[in-house]
Amino acid sequence: QVQLQQWGAGLLKPSETLSLTCAVYGGPFSGYFWSWIRQPPDKGLEWIGEINHSGRTNYNPSLKSRVIISGDTSKNQFSLKLSSVTAADTAVYYCARDRSGVAVLEYWGQGTLVTVSS
Amino acid sequence: QSALTQPPSASGSPGQSVTISCTGTSSDVGGYNYVSWYQQYPGKAPKLMIYEVSKRPSGVPDRFSGSKSGNTASLTVSGLQAEDEADYYCSSYAGSNKVFGTGTKVTVL
Numbered sequence: 036q037v038q039l040q041q042w043g044a045g046l047l048k049p050s051e052t053l054s055l056t057c058a059v060y061g062g063p064f065s066g067y068f069w070s071w072i073r074q075p076p077d078k079g080l081e082w083i084g085e086i087n088h089s090g091r092t093n094y095n096p097s098l099k100s101r102v103i104i105s106g107d108t109s110k111n112q113f114s115l116k117l118s119s120v121t122a123a124d125t126a127v128y129y130c131a132r133d134r135s136g137v138a139v140l141e142y143w144g145q146g147t148l149v150t151v152s153s
Numbered sequence: 154q155s156a157l158t159q160p161p162s163a164s165g166s167p168g169q170s171v172t173i174s175c176t177g178t179s180s181d182v183g184g185y186n187y188v189s190w191y192q193q194y195p196g197k198a199p200k201l202m203i204y205e206v207s208k209r210p211s212g213v214p215d216r217f218s219g220s221k222s223g224n225t226a227s228l229t230v231s232g233l234q235a236e237d238e239a240d241y242y243c244s245s246y247a248g249s250n251k252v253f254g255t256g257t258k259v260t261v262l
Contacts, residue, residue: 070251072253079156079242079253079254079255079256080191080199080242080244080253080256081156081253082244082250082251082252082253085251093249093250095154095250096154096250097154129198129199133251134204136246137185137187137205137246138187138188138189138204138244138245138246138251139187139189139201139204139205140189140191140199140201140244141201141204141210143198143199143200144198145198146198
């Protein structure tokens with residue numbers, strides 16, 4: 036059974052860089068797209084971006100200037116960095132596996148609440 | 154990339170059916186047969202319920218069905234059960250991007 040386990044800092048100050056990592060267990064890293072999605076408190080889901088096993092990335096245009104998604108195939112892990120955070124970046128961040136890169140998010144991490152506050 | 158439009162809420166009595174719409178544009182919903190639907194309980198991660206417009210992952214009850222016409226996709230939950238009370242989000246492929254819907258809270262009366 037595929038499981039995604041994520042971790043990272045939960046409290047940041049404005050202008051700092053958000054950093055999260057997601058580890059993949061019970062399944063291959065190759066052949067899939069690995070996504071990050073976020074959900075502000077009491078709001079809807081927002082796709083942040085993705086990376087595939089060969090390192091190809093796609094980003095939400097509204098966040099592209101601040102986002103870097105990277106992968107480590109040797110560790111079956113992928114990571115999210117979001118720079119210059121503000122209170123508007125406060126959200127639960129999820130990692131997920133996309134079966135084929137066409138929005139089929141079939142496995143999700145447990146979610147990490149990241150709060151940005153001075 | 155704008156969020157797909159869903160009604161904020163929908164409701165039905167146990168045993169009834171409820172249909173949720175998801176309206177996008179020809180650049181997302183209307184342009185590809187890659188619409189997915191997710192169920193989310195409070196404090197939990199979303200769960201994939203429908204993918205590629207109308208396909209169900211293993212383990213999802215056949216009470217859940219999906220369809221699409223033009224720029225609007227729909228999720229129908231037949232034979233509503235108390236456990237179906239949750240938030241539902243659509244999602245669509247949009248070229249190299251993905252976009253989510255605004256979300257619909259389904260209440261079982």
